[in-house]
Amino acid sequence: MPNVVITNDDGPTSPGLRALLEELRGLARLLTVVPEKNMGGMGKSITLWKPIAIRELGPSFYAISGTPADAFLIALELLRPDRPDVLVSGINMGPNIGI
Numbered sequence: 001m002p003n004v005v006i007t008n009d010d011g012p013t014s015p016g017l018r019a020l021l022e023e024l025r026g027l028a029r030l031l032t033v034v035p036e037k038n039m040g041g042m043g044k045s046i047t048l049w050k051p052i053a054i055r056e057l058g059p060s061f062y063a064i065s066g067t068p069a070d071a072f073l074i075a076l077e078l079l080r081p082d083r084p085d086v087l088v089s090g091i092n093m094g095p096n097i098g099i
Helices: 015-024 068-079
Strands: 003-007 029-035 054-058 061-064 086-089
Touching (some): 003 015, 003 068, 015 029, 061 068
Parallel strands (some): 003 086, 029 061
Antiparallel strands (some): 054 061
């Protein structure tokens, strides 16, 4: 099975995230790392000058105090050193107005 990292910008309680997890469960080994709160519009931002807290919410499911980009970097470097096959981001609950 492929290794899939899932992230979003809407946070861990997003209905879109829950729907995505439900659809992918059983098709891949899932690792979910998301911002702990809604970070809409912050997708390319990274945290530079403060520590990022990581909180385990369930098996292979983490919330961080950083941005969506931080979430993916943490997934790559700290939580899955064998590298993912795919990154899935979404399902977005707001308009997609970013680049």
